Amino acid sequence: xxxxxxxxxxxxxxxxxxxxxxxxxxxxxxxxxxxxxxxxxxxxxxxxxxxxxxxxxxxxxxxxxxxxxxxxxxxxxxxxxxxxxxxxxxxxxxxxxxxxxxxxxxxxxxxxxxxxxxxxxxxxxxxxxxxxxxxxxxxxxxxxxxxxxxxxxxxxxxxxxxxxxxxxxxxxxxxxxxxxxxxxxxxxxxxxxxxxxxxxxxxxxxxxxxxxxxxxxxxxxxxxxxxxxxxxxxxxxxxxxxxxxxxxxxxxxxxxxxxxxxxxxxxxxxxxxxxxxxxxxxxxxxxxxxxxxxxxxxxxxxxxxxxxxxxxxxxxxxxxxxxxxxxxxxxxxxxxxx
Ligand code: NAD
Ligand code: DAU
Numbered sequence: 001x002x003x004x005x006x007x008x009x010x011x012x013x014x015x016x017x018x019x020x021x022x023x024x025x026x027x028x029x030x031x032x033x034x035x036x037x038x039x040x041x042x043x044x045x046x047x048x049x050x051x052x053x054x055x056x057x058x059x060x061x062x063x064x065x066x067x068x069x070x071x072x073x074x075x076x077x078x079x080x081x082x083x084x085x086x087x088x089x090x091x092x093x094x095x096x097x098x099x100x101x102x103x104x105x106x107x108x109x110x111x112x113x114x115x116x117x118x119x120x121x122x123x124x125x126x127x128x129x130x131x132x133x134x135x136x137x138x139x140x141x142x143x144x145x146x147x148x149x150x151x152x153x154x155x156x157x158x159x160x161x162x163x164x165x166x167x168x169x170x171x172x173x174x175x176x177x178x179x180x181x182x183x184x185x186x187x188x189x190x191x192x193x194x195x196x197x198x199x200x201x202x203x204x205x206x207x208x209x210x211x212x213x214x215x216x217x218x219x220x221x222x223x224x225x226x227x228x229x230x231x232x233x234x235x236x237x238x239x240x241x242x243x244x245x246x247x248x249x250x251x252x253x254x255x256x257x258x259x260x261x262x263x264x265x266x267x268x269x270x271x272x273x274x275x276x277x278x279x280x281x282x283x284x285x286x287x288x289x290x291x292x293x294x295x296x297x298x299x300x301x302x303x304x305x306x307x308x309x310x311x312x313x314x315x316x317x318x319x320x321x322x323x324x325x326x327x328x329x330x331x332x333x334x335x336x337x338x
Contacts, residue, residue, distance in 0.1 A: 001119065001230060003029045005076045007061050007109065008083030010034040012185040013124065013177075013219055015044035017082065020223035022048055029053045031074045033067070035060045038324055039086065043315060044184040061105035064112070071116045079113050080122045080226065081106065084157075087188050088128075088150045089332055092274060095149035102153035103160070110164045110172075121161070122230055123174045127215070127242060129155040130176075132277035139283045140176070140238040147275050162236070171235035175226055178242030178282055181301055182219035183308045187316050188328065191216065191302070194253055195309045196316050198262045205333050208272030210250035213279040215242040218296035218304060228292040240282040243294045252302070259306045270336035 004021070008014040009032030018030050030053060034040045048054045055074065059066035061083045070076070083105060085091065085098040106123065113121040130138040131145030144159075146152040164170040181191045194204045225241040233239060250267075257264055284294075296304065309316060319325055 001028060001078045003031065003074050003076050004078045004080060005031050005033055005070060005074070007033045007079065007081045008040075010036060010040035010042060010044055011082060011086070012039070012044075013180055013222060014082035015184050016182060016219045017080070017223045017226060018045060018048060018054065020220065020227065022051055022053055024227075026053070029055070029074070031055045031057060031070065031076065033057045033059050033061070033070050034083065037085070039186045041184070061109055062100055064108050067108055067112045068115070071112050076116060077119045078122070078230065079109055079118055079120070080124065080230070081109055082124045084154070085150070088148050089188070089273060090328075091148055091150035091153070093331065098149050098153040102150075103156040106157035106160050110160060110170065114164065114168055114170055119171060120230060120235070121164070121170055121172045122226065123157060123161045123172065124226070125158050125174050125176045126151065126154050127176050127178045127240065127280045127282050128277065129158055130280070133279055133281050137244070137281045137283035138240065140240055140286055147277055158238075165236040173229050173233045173235060174238040175229055175241045175287075176238060176282070177222050178215035178217045178280060180219045180222050181216050181305045183312070184315070185219075187320055190249070191252065191256070191305060192309060192316065194256050195260070195306055196320060198257055198260050198266055199310065199313075201262070201266065203268035204253055204266050205268050205270040205336065206249060206253055207270060208276060210248065210253065210269070212249050212276060213246040213281070214249065214252070215244065215246050215280060215282060216252060216298055216301060217242050217294070218301035221294050221296055224295075225287055225292050228287065228290050232290045239287040239290075240284050241287055242282040242284055243297065244282060244284045245298060246279065246281055247298050255299075255302055256306060259303065269338050270333065271338055
């Protein structure tokens, strides 16, 4: 693992992974390959802009010629694919781009991985591919039952990856992560949205009864888990990656308000997300058997996240004051109050 192509490296988890790897190792080169959609942000990579082990390439993973050119120019031996459309609510409005990037884009990268004979292709996937899990915990061999266009697209990507392992012997690994929180998360996802709305005394639009459960994982733990799988994981294998502990949305919301010293009257119940998955829950014993452990429990993770958004207002205010963000916000939330 010397020259790593990090697709989607200008987004939330991808940029944290770049910081994690460059902060930890001085014998890897990171080549970020990113289309810079609304979710990609060069400011996320500003701290490494002058690092000699970092290069940025502007490109679309659906563009085979651009991917091949980057593979060749940078002598890539490892691909870690974070590039995706990632927001469930947007997938309900405009599913086409999810199918294009999360399925077709994955296919393009797999073809490039095969053509250039990489040492490892690693796919960043999600616990959402298992669908909602009302009891027990998902293990890696469980049936996939995705229920949104986003999770169905991600499941399609996973299956393509596994098919390239089976059919062509491509050394593929997959991690299925839970809900990440932390620095640089676009404020459409619930935690940064609620923190930043609360700072401004704006309503926090809580879907349905707020009793849905998510495993909120600190992004740095996720990045550490990916690194462990790159180094110790077995090709052809899938690894769940979360804390293994779930929290209801209402508890998460009240925790944020308490940390910021804001009243619970800011909570605004709104109509539920169509097809809203009630609960995700992961069995993480397989990745723990590689020596990885969660460092940030929910309280520590949310505390560190609140702190970052309080200290980095410039970063999120630029996004939230943009016309595209405001249009999305109006489209998703107008008229939903109950
Ligand atoms: P994000 O939306 O913050 O960033 C996605 C990045 O991908 C952006 O930089 C964007 O510009 C880039 N991108 C999108 N389409 C592209 C294309 N066609 N070509 C090249 N680049 C493209 O996403 P995130 O939350 O950081 O998620 C990263 C990955 O992790 C995704 O694959 C997602 O499915 C997965 N995941 C996310 C979470 C989570 O809680 N956020 C949890 C589990 C798994
Ligand atoms: O589980 C991993 C997944 O987590 C990732 O694969 C996705 O890319 C990521 O977006 C995330 O999906 P969720 O749908 O779980 O995250 P989101 O932040 O959109 O919502 C978290 C919970 O909060 C969910 O139960 C819906 C609820 N919610 C969300 C929003 C945006 C609200 O109550 N109000 C909101 O305004």
